[in-house]
């Protein structure tokens with residue numbers, strides 16, 4: 640038999656753990672020796688109402704199976720109270736999983752400020768408040784793992800979800816920066832874009848599709864990223880669903896370079912537009928420094944061939 644990936648003595652805080660993916664994470668960590676903080680506001684998937692029931696059910700389930708767990712019923716907007724629950728009950732926090740979420744789907748034409756603001760409050764401010772409260776503990780103990788939750792809707796866009804898309808892609812930028820700031824303190828931060836059957840997706844996907852998208856199948860990715868044996872993966876974007884797990888990254892096309900002899904005009908750019916879109920030999924940037932070195936390399940090149948090509952210059956001259 641192989642060795643289990645264990646979390647004995649560690650405290651794992653999971654937001655929105657009263658159902659869906661969060662519940663799958665919570666019961667897993669509970670079964671692998673972790674102290675689990677099961678946070679859930681207990682409202683509807685649209686963010687209405689609240690109840691202690693959702694979190695309590697999961698805590699009882701973990702305890703009945705011999706695990707250690709406490710409930711927290713605060714909104715992620717009060718992230719400091721959630722982290723306080725972890726410190727009071729277990730004296731530490733090692734892993735934060737920003738998972739809580741709601742939907743307010745409506746076409747952009749009909750979007751109201753309330754739909755926008757509530758989505759931002761839960762997903763963006765909520766993840767911020769929880770991570771901000773956990774951060775001093777992580778830094779002090781020189782250990783922390785943060786997993787935040789994006790969505791395909793955020794990465795690629797999705798009809799009727801512009802509020803949710805904006806909030807979900809925010810988790811990517813948030814994670815990329817926390818990964819950079821946390822590295823020195825062994826705080827590793829990653830973001831996942833899951834697809835799984837839950838109350839969030841049950842109304843928009845047919846039952847046969849949902850049957851092949853078990854929340855439990857997202858757990859292995861979260862476990863691997865959250866474990867102390869992960870010492871290298873940070874700032875990563877991972878998609879997971881239906882048993883498929885893959886990393887995503889940014890890709891940069893060859894690009895156009897305008898120089899003084901191109902006159903920096905819109906026409907000069909139009910003449911090189913194919914290069915802007917040329918992904919035949921891409922680069923995979925991971926930081927602003929990559930862009931600066933790209934510019935330096937480009938400036939070392941010979942003058943633009945456009946300058947020596949009369950046809951080209953003629954074409955450029957049509958549009959300025």
Ligand code: NAI
Nearest residue numbers: 655658659660680681714715738739740790834835837839
């Ligand atoms: P779910 O609705 O079953 O679980 C979300 C949980 O968060 C609920 O139990 C809810 O009560 C809780 N919650 C909502 N607002 C809260 C707040 N302010 N404070 C504390 N808890 C709160 O949905 P699911 O599918 O498990 O979603 C989990 C995460 O995964 C969400 O962030 C969601 O946006 C994301 N996601 C899910 C996808 C899917 O296919 N199920 C696709 C892409 C992203």
